[in-house]
Amino acid sequence: MRRDPGSRIALYELMLLIAGAGLGFWLILPSLKEKGQIGDPGGVIGVITFTLGGLSLVGVPLLLWERRREKRPWGAGRFSWFTQGTAAWLMWPPIVYGRVRGVRSDSSVCYLYGTPLMAVFVALTLLSGGWFRKRKRKALWRSWRERFGLALALVWACLGLYLLSMFYREDFGR
Numbered sequence: 001m002r003r004d005p006g007s008r009i010a011l012y013e014l015m016l017l018i019a020g021a022g023l024g025f026w027l028i029l030p031s032l033k034e035k036g037q038i039g040d041p042g043g044v045i046g047v048i049t050f051t052l053g054g055l056s057l058v059g060v061p062l063l064l065w066e067r068r069r070e071k072r073p074w075g076a077g078r079f080s081w082f083t084q085g086t087a088a089w090l091m092w093p094p095i096v097y098g099r100v101r102g103v104r105s106d107s108s109v110c111y112l113y114g115t116p117l118m119a120v121f122v123a124l125t126l127l128s129g130g131w132f133r134k135r136k137r138k139a140l141w142r143s144w145r146e147r148f149g150l151a152l153a154l155v156w157a158c159l160g161l162y163l164l165s166m167f168y169r170e171d172f173g174r
Helices: 011-035 041-069 076-101 106-128 134-140 144-172
Strands: none
Touching: 011 041, 011 076, 011 106, 041 076, 041 106, 041 144, 076 106, 076 144, 106 144
16 A cells, blocks of 8 residues: 555654754743743743744744645645744744843743634634534545644644633633
8 A cells, every 4th residue: 555655754844843842942941940930830831832832833834845745725734733833933033032132022922822822713713614524634634744733733722722711710700
C-alpha cells in the first residue's frame, strides 16, 4: 500500500515544531523569573499560551508551502492552525523586540488573553458552519497537518474556555 507523502511528519518539520515551542518558552521565561510566577496558575497559562504560540507560528510557513505544492482545500485543522499561527506572526514582533531590548511589551498581555479566546470563537464558528462533519473530515484526515491542527485547536480552545470561565467567575462572583 502506497502512502501519501504528506501523511507522516518529516524530520525537518518536527525540528521546526520543537524550535517554535522553544521560542515561545524563551519569550515567556523572563516574565516568569521576574514575577516569580512559575508555580502560579497565571504563570502556567503563560507558558502554555506561548508554547502553543510557538507551535502555531511554525504552521504558517509549513501550510503555505504545502498549499503551493497542493491545491487541495484546507480542513478545519489546517484552518485553525493557520489562524493561530497568523496571530503569532502579527503579535510576536513587538514581543520579541521587547524581549531582546529587555523591556516589557504590552502586546504580550494582548496575546496571552486574546489568542486563546480567539480559538474558542474560531472553534464555535467552525462547529456551527459544519466543518466537523464526518464526510468533510474523511477526505482530509490522512495528513498529519490536519490531525495536528485539530489537536492544537482543541488545546487552544480548552485554554480559551478556562480563561473565559476565569473572567466569568471574576465578574459574576462579586
